[in-house]
Amino acid sequence: MSKINQIEGKAVPVEGNDIDTDRIIPARYLKEITFTNMGQYPFYDERFDAEGKPKGHPFDLPQFQGSHLLFVNQNFGCGSSREHAPQSLMRWGVRAIIGESFAEIFAGNCTMLGIPTATVSQADMQKLQALAKEKPATHFTLDLDKKVLLADGKEHLKFDIHESKRNALVNGTWDTTGILLANAAKTAEVAKKLPYVSGY
Amino acid sequence: MSKGTLYDKVWAAHVVEKLPTGQYQLFIGLHLIHEVTSPQAFDMITEKGLKVAYPNRTFATVDHIVPTKSQARPFQDNEAEQMMEAIEKNVKNFGVSFFDFKSGKQGIVHIVGPENGLTQPGMTIACGDSHTSTHGAFGTLAFGIGTTQVRDVLATQCLSMDALKVRRINVTGKLKPGVTAKDVTLYIIQKLGVKGGIGYAYEYGGEVFDAMTMEERMTVCNMAIEGGARIGYVNPDQTTFDYLKGRPYSPAADKWDKAVAHWKSIASDKDAVYDDIVTFKGEDIEPIVTWGITPDQSVGVNDKLPAVASFSADEVKTVELAYKHMELKPGQSIKGTPINVAFIGSCTNGRISDLREAAKVAKGRQVSKSVRAFVVPGSQQVKLQAEKEGLDKIFTEAGFEWREAGCSMCLAMNPDKLQGNEISASSSNRNFIGRQGSKTGRTMLMSPAMVAAAAIEGKVADIREVMA
Numbered sequence: 332m333s334k335i336n337q338i339e340g341k342a343v344p345v346e347g348n349d350i351d352t353d354r355i356i357p358a359r360y361l362k363e364i365t366f367t368n369m370g371q372y373p374f375y376d377e378r379f380d381a382e383g384k385p386k387g388h389p390f391d392l393p394q395f396q397g398s399h400l401l402f403v404n405q406n407f408g409c410g411s412s413r414e415h416a417p418q419s420l421m422r423w424g425v426r427a428i429i430g431e432s433f434a435e436i437f438a439g440n441c442t443m444l445g446i447p448t449a450t451v452s453q454a455d456m457q458k459l460q461a462l463a464k465e466k467p468a469t470h471f472t473l474d475l476d477k478k479v480l481l482a483d484g485k486e487h488l489k490f491d492i493h494e495s496k497r498n499a500l501v502n503g504t505w506d507t508t509g510i511l512l513a514n515a516a517k518t519a520e521v522a523k524k525l526p527y528v529s530g531y
Numbered sequence: 532m533s534k535g536t537l538y539d540k541v542w543a544a545h546v547v548e549k550l551p552t553g554q555y556q557l558f559i560g561l562h563l564i565h566e567v568t569s570p571q572a573f574d575m576i577t578e579k580g581l582k583v584a585y586p587n588r589t590f591a592t593v594d595h596i597v598p599t600k601s602q603a604r605p606f607q608d609n610e611a612e613q614m615m616e617a618i619e620k621n622v623k624n625f626g627v628s629f630f631d632f633k634s635g636k637q638g639i640v641h642i643v644g645p646e647n648g649l650t651q652p653g654m655t656i657a658c659g660d661s662h663t664s665t666h667g668a669f670g671t672l673a674f675g676i677g678t679t680q681v682r683d684v685l686a687t688q689c690l691s692m693d694a695l696k697v698r699r700i701n702v703t704g705k706l707k708p709g710v711t712a713k714d715v716t717l718y719i720i721q722k723l724g725v726k727g728g729i730g731y732a733y734e735y736g737g738e739v740f741d742a743m744t745m746e747e748r749m750t751v752c753n754m755a756i757e758g759g760a761r762i763g764y765v766n767p768d769q770t771t772f773d774y775l776k777g778r779p780y781s782p783a784a785d786k787w788d789k790a791v792a793h794w795k796s797i798a799s800d801k802d803a804v805y806d807d808i809v810t811f812k813g814e815d816i817e818p819i820v821t822w823g824i825t826p827d828q829s830v831g832v833n834d835k836l837p838a839v840a841s842f843s844a845d846e847v848k849t850v851e852l853a854y855k856h857m858e859l860k861p862g863q864s865i866k867g868t869p870i871n872v873a874f875i876g877s878c879t880n881g882r883i884s885d886l887r888e889a890a891k892v893a894k895g896r897q898v899s900k901s902v903r904a905f906v907v908p909g910s911q912q913v914k915l916q917a918e919k920e921g922l923d924k925i926f927t928e929a930g931f932e933w934r935e936a937g938c939s940m941c942l943a944m945n946p947d948k949l950q951g952n953e954i955s956a957s958s959s960n961r962n963f964i965g966r967q968g969s970k971t972g973r974t975m976l977m978s979p980a981m982v983a984a985a986a987i988e989g990k991v992a993d994i995r996e997v998m999a
């Protein structure tokens with residue numbers, strides 16, 4: 332499994348607190364039984380009007396096309412546990428998300444897909460979003476080893492990330508099935524000791 | 532760090548290993564699946580050539596996409612039909628029990644687990660659905676997961692997890708007449724905010740919780756996640772044991788005493804240590820209505836909507852968006868806001884006691900001509916029980932539609948949707964933009980009795996005045 336140490340690219344800012352997963356991906360797209368097409372749908376109802384014409388959402392602006400970093404505010408990804416949300420962002424091109432805070436289930440889902448969820452202060456995020464808007468060509472580097480974000484090669488600021496999530500990414504252990512399976516014997520032992528498994 | 536809480540005890544009993552990342556491998560005692568978040572997970576384990584490790588610890592149902600006017604197959608919606616066929620194929624191939632339409636046990640995943648006795652104190656419970664916190668009402672660690680994690684549970688019966696902190700939330704005293712468990716949970720979210728619970732499990736306790744029925748406790752725990760807490764739970768007590776006795780998957784009579792002894796042992800110790808404690812007074816809680824686009828944007832039914840300036844600077848954007856979307860104005864009363872749609876149902880309030888409360892309001896009254904009102908029982912068993920009690924007649928005579936079991940307009944993945952900018956009074960749990968199927972649609976969350984009152988009056992009403 333691949334180690335994820337650095338993620339580079341342009342950044343797209345999406346502003347607002349409490350952006351829930353229904354807004355990231357409307358429920359009607361959850362009817363597809365694969366994730367294959369999800370890249371077409373992130374923020375769909377915020378991006379397109381009733382006739383399907385773009386409304387000028389950052390995801391449609393030319394300067395942000397090809398971005399790999401996403402800059403967000405507080406409690407991003409709250410609400411439904413639908414993995415379709417990070418799947419749609421990832422398939423659109425997002426490789427890392429930096430925000431003020433993340434909803435728990437959403438952040439866990441991101442890690443499972445190899446997407447870091449890094450946090451910075453409100454003041455820093457305001458600066459980052461402003462920089463991405465004013466100079467959209469800025470090339471950012473999220474360095475997970477050093478926990479710093481570079482802008483055009485120069486150290487810009489430090490970020491936080493949940494240590495276990497960072498470990499999983501930098502050591503390439505974020506795809507957990509194999510790791511969990513390796514402990515199958517121990518799992519069976521733990522199960523046997525649980526009264527509801529053994530029949531009380 | 533918390534110590535001696537139910538959270539600590541149940542967590543410790545389920546840890547398989549500390550993983551090199553610093554996360555813990557946690558055994559999952561009960562895995563519930565539904566049609567929307569499982570097909571990709573089954574595809575993933577098929578691709579890896581894996582089997583379901585503990586097929587008898589996984590149970591499946593269908594709820595999100597099922598039509599509620601008729602359960603006849605094939606569904607008219609082709610995508611819904613495909614989704615149904617996928618879960619039918621998967622449960623068959625992998626040997627998983629399935630509460631399908633014919634079983635008589637079909638319904639919303641968080642309703643069928645408890646009502647069949649699958650949900651038992653001391654378990655870890657995972658489901659690809661954020662409202663899995665509902666099952667915490669029984670003293671379990673129950674939480675929502677994404678599809679890739681569903682894959683892990685299927686393949687290994689384990690998850691890689693971080694431990695949470697524990698916040699004790701006391702609600703003391705007594706609730707006033709007309710105030711329900713839904714109001715309690717909305718009140719807690721209003722006070723602690725939608726982000727307040729991030730990183731925490733909520734332990735609910737105090738006199739108000741001691742006095743609650745299991746169904747009421749489920750309503751509160753259901754919405755822990757709306758306050759940001761992935762887990763919400765109540766310590767098991769006699770109310771819990773009485774509820775579980777005699778249910779299909781509950782421990783048999785000869786094991787009962789041992790089971791109860793175990794359940795008592797996992798409750799939080801008297802001297803348990805919490806990471807945080809907050810206390811509210813039951814008497815302070817009014818019937819609550821949400822006016823915005825996040826579940827913490829709410830007021831008491833007799834309150835005026837808050838001024839934008841009363842919010843902190845970083846909330847202002849969301850508040851302004853909320854007012855714009857809801858077409859409401861600061862200073863106006865929520866009471867009297869006209870509604871177009873009334874929805875009674877969902878995993879928050881689609882249980883028999885919810886329908887009974889709503890039926891008391893509907894009885895002998897008529898739904899306003901301007902309102903489309905419907906009642907969607909949370910499960911086939913709830914529906915059957917309601918019909919035995921004649922609740923369906925009360926509802927239909929009052930002008931409500933009476934439907935088949937499912938999630939329905941809680942998230943509108945089936946044909947039940949708001950149209951255009953219709954505004955609903957809803958007993959569900961999320962007032963997010965677009966949640967009820969129309970991107971300009973508007974949702975006001977409240978208790979099922981308050982929804983029924985709004986349906987009758989054609990506008991948001993105080994249940995106490997309607998019933999006076």
Ligand code: SF4
Binds near residue numbers: 639640879941
């Ligand atoms: S009723 Fe609503 S919240 Fe509950 S499981 Fe169904 S869609 Fe989710």
